[in-house]
Amino acid sequence: MGESSIGKFRKDREAQNALVMKYAGKTVKKFYNVDMNAYQPGALDRKTKEMLGLVASFVLRCDDCVLYHLDRCREEGVTDREVEEALAVGLVVGGSITIPHLRRALRAWDGMKGSRTG
Amino acid sequence: MGESSIGKFRKDREAQNALVMKYAGKTVKKFYNVDMNAYQPGALDRKTKEMLGLVASFVLRCDDCVLYHLDRCREEGVTDREVEEALAVGLVVGGSITIPHLRRALRAWDGMKGSRTG
């Protein structure tokens, strides 16, 4: 996923969230708020929390969620080796059923401009 | 999803079910029969059962199943606000991992011709 693909991913995500907000009642709006809150720095920093979100999304096998957290991990300066080790934990916990998601995750990560070689 | 998209979805589904039936033995055929049976009105009406099917499909994160039940909900007269509140229960039970499915569900619902503003 090149710079333009990640840009497209972000734009689509934004447009679809706008549609969600068109329908959203109180519960959905509050949920979005809690979701943002969970990744704010506290005893754990943003980077660690994004890696936790990444691995949780990975073992639950949600490609869009994985892609979102990869993008955030990159912003927080997670290196190639760190992302690989985080996903390796996910692979072992979640099993070979996660392998197609691992392939797509690393392809996306590989394509993100500015990924580091750690 | 406009009128033509939902029409295409229905046609594809029908064609693929025909293929399933080409291979289906007794167990698969009986299962399809039980599946239809579960949504027949009884102590609960069709509309309630379709909403139950919708939320069950949503928390198990199957887009095709969600789309099918959204289409059926629309036929049973479920309103925008009702569908949003049903999905909000699903979102809270199932967590942020369901958000990409929520986006796709509401986009599909939004595009279905004849959806009500409740």
Added chain:
Amino acid sequence: MGESSIGKFRKDREAQNALVMKYAGKTVKKFYNVDMNAYQPGALDRKTKEMLGLVASFVLRCDDCVLYHLDRCREEGVTDREVEEALAVGLVVGGSITIPHLRRALRAWDGMKGSRTG
């Protein structure tokens, strides 16, 4: 589950939630709030929302969550036949893997004092 068992279940749940609150930061506290919000009556009434929560919990196979929603369903006047039909939708969507949960759910329901014969 007789009157005393459901009483014990409620007391344990309360005690454990108090422990959660001892540790809870902002995110967990807000999440509990959103969770309560999702079942408030709106376009759908409490009874329907509790049945949605029941079936969502059932297909995700969480016995404690199922028991909680059964208790709430009983309070909202859901009848035997209604609960059976709701769980039947869950059984068909979720498959035979849910059967042990169906057994435990109906045993609990059967034991709740005041359950109706619909």
Added chain:
Amino acid sequence: MGESSIGKFRKDREAQNALVMKYAGKTVKKFYNVDMNAYQPGALDRKTKEMLGLVASFVLRCDDCVLYHLDRCREEGVTDREVEEALAVGLVVGGSITIPHLRRALRAWDGMKGSRTG
């Protein structure tokens, strides 16, 4: 699980299924029928189908279902090495999250009187 434990497991299961049948409407009854049908011999024999049911139950992490299929596998003459290899496929597909279930499965298998050493 010794001979008496597996006997108790079977009796409890029977008693609870009787309770399910007390409540069961048409859908649940038909589902139980389809469930039995799926394991009847056809192009695949009973033994293979029970191993398929075992591994499916294992990766979905339902201890009661695993125990039931282990009991049936034993009746069909599955050996120690066969059951271990079937569960090994499940472990790799399902990941380390299945390890507690692997422990309980092998403890139950080990305790079943008459298990073979293959």
Added chain:
Amino acid sequence: MGESSIGKFRKDREAQNALVMKYAGKTVKKFYNVDMNAYQPGALDRKTKEMLGLVASFVLRCDDCVLYHLDRCREEGVTDREVEEALAVGLVVGGSITIPHLRRALRAWDGMKGSRTG
């Protein structure tokens, strides 16, 4: 899926696995090795193990994994009726939520050149 589609599937899979290996540390490499090991013939033959992998992948609802095991099943001489009966066990265990995967699985199987009529 015709001969060319399955060829494309295999090529894409190979290319993406090469990318995984570019990033892979020791854990991921060892995991891939264990994954291959699980399907080697032992007390159970390759054909049975591939069917176990197929049904495990099916109930966990991973289309790519299902497609891979269908391709391997075909190579091991699994017949139409055998594949249908294996998937029927998966359908009953996993529920109607697997139906879209059943449709895609049988469409892929149907399109594989050389599938047998059993």
Added chain:
Amino acid sequence: MGESSIGKFRKDREAQNALVMKYAGKTVKKFYNVDMNAYQPGALDRKTKEMLGLVASFVLRCDDCVLYHLDRCREEGVTDREVEEALAVGLVVGGSITIPHLRRALRAWDGMKGSRTG
């Protein structure tokens, strides 16, 4: 869970793993090896990897796995606030269906002698 309970948990786990090893073929043995490998320090330290394992286990809702990683987190010096924030990410990703697991996790954590107040 007091010092004696965690001691009992560890002993039971060890005894059951010994039983697994009695049956284990090559695949299972190698899997156990990969599992240990995944948590060795590398680009990420042990503490971060244990928190990743904790959250992965939590969203997949395996109490035994959660308890194991909580025990390891404590050994690595994870504080009360860190464990709460990690579980809060898991709660938001995994939804209210994880709440009974959150209760049990925090009860276990609370009872572990030597847990820190962060």
